[in-house]
Amino acid sequence: MKAFTTLDGLVVPIDRSNVDTDAIIPKQFLKSIRRTGFGPNLFDAWRYLDEGQPEQDNSKRPLNPDFVLNQPRYQGAQVLLARENFGCGSSREHAPWALDDYGIRALVAPSFADIFYNNCFKNGVLPIVLPADVVEGLFRELGGSPGYRLRIDLAAQTVTTPSGATHGFSVDEFRKYCLLNGLDEIGLTLRHADEIRAYEARRAQREPWIFGGAA
Amino acid sequence: MNPLSLYEKLWQAHVVREEPDGTALIYIDRHLVHEVTSPQAFEGLRLARRELWRRDSILATADHNTPTTNQTVIADPVSRLQVSTLDQNCREYHITEFPMGDHRQGIVHVIGPEQGATLPGMTVVCGDSHTSTHGAFAALAMGIGTSEVEHVMATQTLLSRKSKTMLVQVEGSLPRGVTAKDVALAIIGHIGTAGGTGHAIEFAGSAIRGLSMEGRMTLCNMAIEAGARAGMVAVDETTIQYLQGRPFAPHGDQWDAAVAYWRTLHSDEGAHFDRVVKLDASGIEPLVTWGTSPEMVTTVGGCVPDPAAETDPTRREGMERALRYMALQPGMPITDIAIDKVFIGSCTNSRIEDLRAAAAVVRGRKVAANVKLALVVPGSGLVKAEAEAEGLDKVFIEAGFEWRNPGCSMCLGMNDDRLSPGERCASTSNRNFEGRQGAGSRTHLVSPQMAAAAAVVGHFADVRSFLN
Secondary structure, three states: OOOOOEEEEEEEEOOOOOOEHHHHOOHHHHHOOOOOOOHHHOOHHHHEOOOOOOOOOHHHOOEOOOOHHHOHHHOOOOEEEOOOOEOEOOOOOHHHHHHHHHOOOEEEEOOEOHHHHHHHHOOOOEEEEOOHHHHHHHHHHHHOOOOOEEEEEOOOOEEEOOOOOEEEOOOOHHHHHHHHHOOOHHHHHHOOHHHHHHHHHHHHHHOHHHOOOOO | OOOOOHHHHHHHHHEEEEOOOOOEEEEOOEEEEOOOOOHHHHHHHHHOOOOOOOHHHEEEEOOOOOOOOOOOOOOOHHHHHHHHHHHHHHHHOOOEEEOOOOOOOEOHHHHHHHOOOOOOOOEEEEOOHHHHHHHHHOOEEEEOOHHHHHHHHHHOEEEEOOOEEEEEEEEOOOOOOOOHHHHHHHHHHHHOOOOOOOEEEEEEOHHHHOOOHHHHHHHHHHHHHHOOOEEEOOOOHHHHHHHOOOOOOOOHHHHHHHHHHHOOOOOOOOOOOOEEEEEEHHHOOOEEEOOOOOOOEEEOOOEOOOHHHOOOHHHHHHHHHHHHHHOOOOOOEHHHOEOOEEEEOOOOOOOHHHHHHHHHHHOOOOOOOOOOEEEEOOOEHHHHHHHHHOOHHHHHHHHOOEEOOOOOHHHOOOOOOOOOOOOEEEEOOOOOOOOOOOOOOEEEEOOHHHHHHHHHHOEOOOOHHHHO
16 A cells, blocks of 8 residues: 655645545446546546546546536645545445545545545545534635645644644544555454454354354 | 443454554454455455455355346446456355356345345445445444455454444334335434444334334445444344344254344443434334435425525535436425336345335336336345245236346446436435436435335325325
8 A cells, every 4th residue: 555644735625515435436437347547537427528438538528617626726636625424325445546546645524434434544545534614714715725735744643724724633543554654454464363363263162153154 | 241232242242353542353254245346356365465264254246237137148348347257256266156147146235134144243244335234133234445355355354443333213113104214214314414424323112123124124224324334223033033044044053052142132221322313203204305415305295495494505505406406496395206217126125025015006006107117126036036926026017117137226327227317216225316326317215115106106106195
């Protein structure tokens, strides 16, 4: 996994609540058996005026000029500013894959849906929860300032605005450690393989029917 | 001893080790696998040269891409490759799979319980958010992402943190014509789609105990639509009776030992919950969603709400956007909304009880002339066979419905079953998001019998008037 330490990134706002993972990456692109290449289809139904298909040349499709990702001031954005319950719905990891492939490295919102929040950490994308009034303030500041950037420091757990205001955020120690170091969680877990086997032996004593499949 | 909630019992029984910050390795008993979220996980295993930890924990099936018509080969080459990749992976790793064409194939959340592969006291995961369905069996069941699918394949564990707990208590008896689907929508309407975020929900109370396993699965299925990764119901006689004799369930002495343990899987008297929500079953009515989030829901006798009455600006804009997308006017009676298509199916409502309830409304009636397509998609090959043995297929076909083969179908339209732009559907599925059933599609979530009633009159109608 890619490490995340600090980021000074251009911010793009998605100003609606309950953005679901069907919106982030529509179902037709889930037919891919790969992990990469979803960036051109991030927010596909909002971003283009036609209906996207997998394995299509997206450069020839008509863009929706009203959608933020198509506006010149947001080109090259690495931070996505969002509203409540971002990433709700389907567990598709294709959503953080698409965000990452597009170039988004961090998200800031008042709340995220659980599965999406979790999936972000597995892909080196940092989801940051800030209080609703702080997020509201960021939306306001950004509206009037083209080129609006946020500076994010994971080790210090801070988000700093262009005016120098700094907001702290919380993150689980273990997730922070993995993300700062870009660690492979499976490799870490397999260091405890003996403990897993010992647990299995205890369970097999107590609940033997869990093991062995169909009779 | 400290009284424990059902969730705490399940959690404690599965902790392998715990880090100082509360991150725990929890053991996974059952891993359900389908074609959409698994190929990258298998590929990850191969690239890292890792073994599969316990192949007998896995049950696999193809469901999202499978055609529901009588095709034996999938026409779309991209879908076909995804399904054949699952078949190949299952062969390579010696995993039990019900592939396309197997009479047991179906929606993963229907076949797990049907096979007895989902058992009380288990941790159940699947790369699919509707894995919460399996909590109906007092299992700790959660949807996971593909990286976690790979983690479970390689280690049989999941890195997780203990959730907060929420008790949703529904007391009283449900009025006639009101189903588990309406209970689920009523709860979501009450607490909102983020109401359960960070929580595991236990559904309890006399109305829940009165539900069949099918009804409890419908309810737990929709826990994720309330934001909760897991929903669950305590074990009782209904649970035990459902499981007896199923292929993956224990037999003989092991059955007796299992039942003795399963009977302990309920919240203790006085157990602590971080949040308690109470609903009166007798006050719940048949519900219909009007917007693009499952919390945008009202009674069949109600009207489309007016965003002008909403004081919160973000919510108001959300309502306005939803009404534009859905092409509805504030104040319009729900029963005036005409529909183009009907979908009875999905992991929420495709079990035998759902098909019986819909057939009872349809029997002797015809699909309305303005309804272009009315689909019934049974949840599994076994549900389909059972329904056919009862003659339900004939009831639907005579009324003008299409009787299809099992799969996820029009719930999300990864196969050919989709709405065209602008089309409006009465759907028994779980999500009414923009574009969910096809680009530009308009979805109204309802119970199976409400979908059946809408099919025969061509617009939403109060199913209670059909049952008298």
